[in-house]
Amino acid sequence: MANIVLHTGMNVRIDLNELAKGDTEAAIKFEILYELDRVDAANGVPVAERGLRCDGICKDRNVVAWMYLRKQPNGRREAVHEHREDALRHTAPMSDEHKAYQARIIRAAEEGGFRADSEVRTPTAPRRWFQTDAVVENSAGLRIGWEIQLSSAEVAGPRSVRNRAAKALQHGITPAWHTDRMDLARRTETQWTRSDNLPAEVIRKTGVLRVVSGFRALDIWRCDSRALYPCPDGRITRCGKTHSTPKPRDIDFDSLVRSTAAGLVVPVEFPDKTTTHRFWVSADDRDRYYDLLGGAPSGPAGPELVPKGHASNDGPTCRPRVTLIPSQRPTVDWRSASHWSSTARPCRFCGSVTNLRDDRQLPAHKVCYEAQ
Incomplete structure (x- = not known):
């Protein structure tokens, strides 16, 4: 709910704080706009097309927030935001x-x-x-x-x-x-x-x-007798594998x-x-x-958290690194449906998300794959 509402078409503005105090002019304005709003609602007009806009905190923050009018059983008159996030802007002011x-x-x-x-x-x-x-x-x-x-x-x-x-x-x-x-x-x-x-x-x-947490350095190390970290696999003896340990920075x-x-x-x-x-x-x-x-x-x-959408257009962090002999590169028909997934995953070469899959059904951008 809000304290001020404006009808953009009629340029009629109602301060509901004054209405609550018994202001007669505000009450008349509310009744006129309320009847118009009920007619629009009955005709299926979307809230965003009825012309009632929040003229209070939302306007002060340069946000266009549409509203509708209602009456409670006890007679209380209210202007209600279409979206909950707009209403929260009034009840939980930004610190x-x-x-x-x-x-x-x-x-x-x-x-x-x-x-x-x-x-x-x-x-x-x-x-x-x-x-x-x-x-x-x-x-x-x-x-x-x-x-x-x-x-x-x-x-x-x-x-x-x-x-x-x-x-x-x-x-x-x-x-x-x-x-x-x-x-x-x-x-x-x-x-x-x-x-x-x-x-x-x-x-x-x-x-x-x-920033004291949330950014880390990844320490890549070999699990042998010289390692500084315990084996993440829980083995008492060293496994000989290469592991990665995140370290706060x-x-x-x-x-x-x-x-x-x-x-x-x-x-x-x-x-x-x-x-x-x-x-x-x-x-x-x-x-x-x-x-x-x-x-x-x-x-x-x-x-x-899995994003949806189309394949990446090779964003700025898409950097293929290894080059193979061209004759060793498999041929992939990227137009085939078998190389597309509705679930986007990080490209195995650059890490940016993609819906494409290579010949092994692993996520890979076309440009990254063909650069190998």
């Missing part, structure tokens, strides 16, 4: 720290030469969309969607982190969630990063803002914003025996890790 992070992301991105905007709405269907706190985009079309979560986050349901991250992936946005809460940073449904709990004036400053927040947009820092999934961990690593570490596995990992990625 100063949240605004400071948004402003810092925009500033860091633009100083690095990237396009950036806050409160970005991405269409998902006619008259439907999802909203991202800040989106940073590079010249090649790579988009990083930053979500600042400084309060509790839902675990299940349409507004859960998992579903919101999945929706971003489905629409070509790489989700990047940032928090100052340790309990959220320990979750694994998406790539979380965390900074210390700081006041807004510190977040806004141009100095270093450390601090990174400057501004550098993280720019590096993710440039494709120099990328998300990775790191499965162990019980859990799939998700964090950020350098693109070089990601490539070394995939080389170790012989391709992108096929461990549990969580079905709600």
Whole structure:
């Protein structure tokens, strides 16, 4: 619900705060617009086409949020948002720290030469969309969607982190969630990063803002008598295999914003025996890790996080590395349905998602495969 509603066609504006105080003029306006709204509803006119727009907090944040009118059995008159996220904007106002992070992301991105905007709405269907706190985009079309979560986050349901991250992936946005809460940073449904709990004036400053978790270096090592780590397979004696161990690393927040947009820092999934961990690593570490596995990992990625869509157009992090003799390269008919999957997976060469499958039914971009 909202406190102010405007009929854009008739240019009639109602302050429901005045209406609640018994203002006669506001009551007359409400009755006129209410009857018009009921007629539109009876004729099947969508809410977004009835001309009733939130003229309060949503307008102040440059968001167009459509509404409808209703009366409660007790006679209470209400203006109701079409979408729940718009209503939440009124009941859970954005904190100063949240605004400071948004402003810092925009500033860091633009100083690095990237396009950036806050409160970005991405269409998902006619008259439907999802909203991202800040989106940073590079010249090649790579988009990083930053979500600042400084309060509790839902675990299940349409507004859960998992579903919101999945929706971003489905629409070509790489989700990047940032928090100052340790309990959220320990979750694994998406790539979380965390900074210390700081006041807004510190977040806004141009100095270093450390990211203390969520970015890691991957240490590739051989499991022999000289190894510093215990064998991850649980063996008392050394197995002789090559393993990878993630090690926490601090990174400057501004550098993280720019590096993710440039494709120099990328998300990775790191499965162990019980859990799939998700964090950020350098693109070089990601490539070394995939080389170790012989391709992108096929461990549990969580079905709600699997993106949908078409094959990648060879994004900026798609870098084939090995060249074989051309005569050894198999011929693949990429137009065949047998080389397409409705489930997108990371390319076994570059790690960017693709729906294409090679002759062994492994995920691979056409350009990556044919460069081998």
